[in-house]
Amino acid sequence: MSNVLRLAIVDPNDASRSSLKATLMGLDIVWLEAECSRYAFFGDVLAQTNPDVAIVAMDGDANQAIELVENISHTHANVTVLVASSSTDGNLILRSMRAGAKEFLTLPIKPEDLATALQRVAKLRFGNQAGSQKGCRVLAVSGSTGGVGSTSLAVNLGCALAADEKNSVVLLDLDLALGDADVFLDTIPEYTLTDVAQNVTRLDFTLLKRSLTKHSSGLYLLPRPVQLEDAQMVTAEDLQRVIGLLKATFTHLIIDTSKSFSAIDLMALDLADDVLMITQLDLPCLRNVVRLMMSFDHRPGLREKLKIIVNRVGQGGASISIKKAQDTLGQEIYWQIPNDFRTMIEVRNNGVPLLEQAPKAAITHSVCQLADALAGKTDPNSTSTEAGGKSRSWLGLWSGKKADPSSAATR
Numbered sequence: 001m002s003n004v005l006r007l008a009i010v011d012p013n014d015a016s017r018s019s020l021k022a023t024l025m026g027l028d029i030v031w032l033e034a035e036c037s038r039y040a041f042f043g044d045v046l047a048q049t050n051p052d053v054a055i056v057a058m059d060g061d062a063n064q065a066i067e068l069v070e071n072i073s074h075t076h077a078n079v080t081v082l083v084a085s086s087s088t089d090g091n092l093i094l095r096s097m098r099a100g101a102k103e104f105l106t107l108p109i110k111p112e113d114l115a116t117a118l119q120r121v122a123k124l125r126f127g128n129q130a131g132s133q134k135g136c137r138v139l140a141v142s143g144s145t146g147g148v149g150s151t152s153l154a155v156n157l158g159c160a161l162a163a164d165e166k167n168s169v170v171l172l173d174l175d176l177a178l179g180d181a182d183v184f185l186d187t188i189p190e191y192t193l194t195d196v197a198q199n200v201t202r203l204d205f206t207l208l209k210r211s212l213t214k215h216s217s218g219l220y221l222l223p224r225p226v227q228l229e230d231a232q233m234v235t236a237e238d239l240q241r242v243i244g245l246l247k248a249t250f251t252h253l254i255i256d257t258s259k260s261f262s263a264i265d266l267m268a269l270d271l272a273d274d275v276l277m278i279t280q281l282d283l284p285c286l287r288n289v290v291r292l293m294m295s296f297d298h299r300p301g302l303r304e305k306l307k308i309i310v311n312r313v314g315q316g317g318a319s320i321s322i323k324k325a326q327d328t329l330g331q332e333i334y335w336q337i338p339n340d341f342r343t344m345i346e347v348r349n350n351g352v353p354l355l356e357q358a359p360k361a362a363i364t365h366s367v368c369q370l371a372d373a374l375a376g377k378t379d380p381n382s383t384s385t386e387a388g389g390k391s392r393s394w395l396g397l398w399s400g401k402k403a404d405p406s407s408a409a410t411r
């Protein structure tokens, strides 16, 4: 679980509760676990949901609210209580603090005041790195043309990240029509993105995890809808909420986008911390990367987080050199993944990830090193040759014992 505060709120006033909810939805560091409109039922809500923080709005009935704060402090000592009121009466503030409230928030609440108060709570709970360290790293994986290897990378990167027990990793298949991440993981999921999107307001952490398919590698999958028509039921707004919920639950979210660069694909790219653009060293692919980069320039911040990954390096034929590709793109190649047709076809046909199918293969090593580089564990440049971006660690293995060239050619 990432460093996200799970919250429950009680406010008998529907209007102020909705406004508090809306403010909370905008904050990255929280997830609203439960809401309640009656002081009398809030104890049960806390017992069922066990949140980190309880926010008690006091305007409904100040005396009842203070009594409730006192009760929570006694019966749920691990829950941090924040109170909120439109009154700034010193006596009320004092009484609520004596009852056990840690913060007094003035209504209508300013988002920055709420964020600061919650950051203080997060620091107390998770230590100093809370707030400075982002809860969840979102990696969008896109391809510069069909069949370039984006799903292969998204799935295997997910498995490589999930191999570190400190990580909790989920893969979202956003190729709503033809996505095949479930095939790569040999799973028949019970629920899909459509189910989760339609129920997102009712889901909590536990229900969400139950709706996802967990692979033996530790990677969770939220697959594309089963029926083609169901894809249309996923709106950008739904998707934003699903991504918010996944971010609040996992340390890493990997999004395998479609090649249509639709509104929801672009929204995913906007929400991502890193956009991995998979390409191969041929003219149509590189030309598309240039075109995409030009479009990305119109979306603030997108170009800066773009990392170009060249897949199937060494597949021979009329490949363009890495140097020429970099010159054409005007951007460094962030990572190179070797061509290994035989291993990759086995991985796909057997529905088994690289780490399991071919743990010692150079391609597996390359994907694992990419996971480390993205996590900041290794500097991609420190393992590069002067020729630019070629990872030594796999180069040593791969250039000598490259996958059988005949298999590489039998595409």
Ligand SMILES: Nc1ncnc2c1ncn2[C@@H]1O[C@H](COP(=O)(O)OP(=O)(O)OP(=O)(O)O)[C@@H](O)[C@H]1O
Residues within 6 Å of the ligand: 143, 145, 146, 147, 148, 149, 150, 151, 152, 153, 175, 259, 311, 312, 313, 337, 338, 339, 340, 341, 342, 344, 345, 348, 363
């Ligand atoms: N490094 C590689 N070496 C050899 N073959 C590869 C490599 N990466 C992927 N492939 C093969 O390329 C094919 C396409 O891969 P994949 O489905 O991951 O691409 P994609 O970009 O997701 O395709 P789509 O456009 O259908 O979503 C698969 O057969 C896969 O095994």
Ligand SMILES: [Mg+2]
Residues within 6 Å of the ligand: 150, 151, 152, 175, 179, 180
């Ligand atoms: Mg794909």
